[in-house]
Amino acid sequence: MTRRHEAQDWTALPVPPSLLGESPFWHPDEAALYWVDIPGHALHRWVPAREAHTHWPLPSEPGCCAPRPGGGLLLACRDGLWHFDTETGARRALAAPPYDPARQRFNDGKADPQGRFWVGALDDARQPVAALYRWADGQLESLVGGIAVSNGLAFSPDGRTMYRSDTGSHRIHVCDFDGSDGSRSRERVFAEFAPKVPGQDLALYGGRPDGAAVDAEGAYWTSMFEGQRVLRFAPTGELLAELPLPVRCATMPCFGGPDLRTLYLTTARAGRPAEELAAQPLAGCVLSLRVDVPGLPVNFAK
Numbered sequence: 001m002t003r004r005h006e007a008q009d010w011t012a013l014p015v016p017p018s019l020l021g022e023s024p025f026w027h028p029d030e031a032a033l034y035w036v037d038i039p040g041h042a043l044h045r046w047v048p049a050r051e052a053h054t055h056w057p058l059p060s061e062p063g064c065c066a067p068r069p070g071g072g073l074l075l076a077c078r079d080g081l082w083h084f085d086t087e088t089g090a091r092r093a094l095a096a097p098p099y100d101p102a103r104q105r106f107n108d109g110k111a112d113p114q115g116r117f118w119v120g121a122l123d124d125a126r127q128p129v130a131a132l133y134r135w136a137d138g139q140l141e142s143l144v145g146g147i148a149v150s151n152g153l154a155f156s157p158d159g160r161t162m163y164r165s166d167t168g169s170h171r172i173h174v175c176d177f178d179g180s181d182g183s184r185s186r187e188r189v190f191a192e193f194a195p196k197v198p199g200q201d202l203a204l205y206g207g208r209p210d211g212a213a214v215d216a217e218g219a220y221w222t223s224m225f226e227g228q229r230v231l232r233f234a235p236t237g238e239l240l241a242e243l244p245l246p247v248r249c250a251t252m253p254c255f256g257g258p259d260l261r262t263l264y265l266t267t268a269r270a271g272r273p274a275e276e277l278a279a280q281p282l283a284g285c286v287l288s289l290r291v292d293v294p295g296l297p298v299n300f301a302k
C-alpha cells in the first residue's frame with residue numbers, strides 16, 4: 001500500500017528553474033542527479049550531499065542524457081548523438097542526426113539493461129513523422145515510425161517488457177522485449193488518454209503522457225504534460241495512484257537518492273501563460289518527493 005500524496009508535499013531543488021527540464025537520472029557512482037534543459041541548451045547536475053549545482057551550456061538542444069560505463073554521459077542533441085565528458089565539458093560525436101535537424105530533434109531516450117540506447121525524435125510541427133531509434137554497436141537504426149513526440153521509454157524490472165509513449169497521440173505502448181538481441185514484439189496499447197478539446201478549460205483536461213520511470217514493483221510512472229499530475233500504473237495497465245502536482249507541466253520522473261526512494265520530477269515553464277506562471281512559481285523546477293517503493297537504478301548506455 002502506498003501513501004497518498006498531495007500537491008504541497010513536493011519540494012523544489014534550490015537551483016534556478018529550467019525552461020523545459022527533461023531526462024532526469026540518478027547517477028549511482030556520483031550520488032548526483034542529472035537532467036537537461038532543452039530550449040535552455042544546457043545540462044545540469046545536482047549533488048544533494050554537497051548541495052552543489054553544475055551547469056554546462058551546450059551548442060545544440062539536448063533531448064536526453066544517460067550515464068556511460070567508463071564515465072561521462074551519452075547526450076542526444078538536435079545535432080546528433082555525443083559522448084559528453086563531464087570532467088572537461090568536451091563533446092565527441094558518436095552519430096549524426098538520422099532526420100532533418102531543421103524539422104526534428106532527439107527527445108526522450110533510455111538505455112536498455114544490456115546498454116543499447118533507445119532514443120526517439122519529435123517533429124517540431126508535431127506531425128506523426130518522427131521515429132524511435134536504437135543505437136548499438138556504433139549503429140543507429142530506425143525501428144518504429146509514425147511518431148509525433150517520442151517519449152515514455154522504460155523497461156520492466158526483469159528487462160522483458162519495454163514501454164514507450166507518443167505524447168502527440170496520447171498513448172502509452174508496451175511490447176515484449178528480448179534483451180539477447182534487442183528485438184521488440186507484440187506491441188499493444190498500454191494506456192490511452194482523452195485528447196484536449198480546442199478551447200477546453202485545462203482543469204478538465206488530464207494531460208498527455210510524457211517521460212516515465214519504472215519502480216521495483218514493476219509499476220510504470222508517467223508524467224502527464226499539461227495534466228498537473230503523475231500517474232502510477234500496475235504492469236497490467238490498472239491505474240494504481242494519481243499524484244497531484246503544484247505545476248501544470250511535468251515532463252519526466254526518475255528515482256534517486258542512495259535508496260532510490262526519492263522521486264525526482266522535471267517540469268516546464270517555456271511557453272506557459274503568464275497567469276499560470278504567476279500562480280505556479282515552481283514551474284520549471286525539479287521537484288522531489290519521498291515515496292514508499294524504490295525505483296529501478298538507471299541503465300548505462302554503452
Ligand SMILES: O=C1O[C@H](CS(=O)(=O)O)[C@@H](O)[C@H](O)[C@H]1O
Pocket residue numbers: 020022038107108126149151167168208209210211225251
Ligand atoms: O518539447 C517537448 O514537448 C513535449 C510536450 S508537447 O509535445 O509540446 O505537447 C514534451 O512531451 C516533450 O517531452 C518535450 O521534450
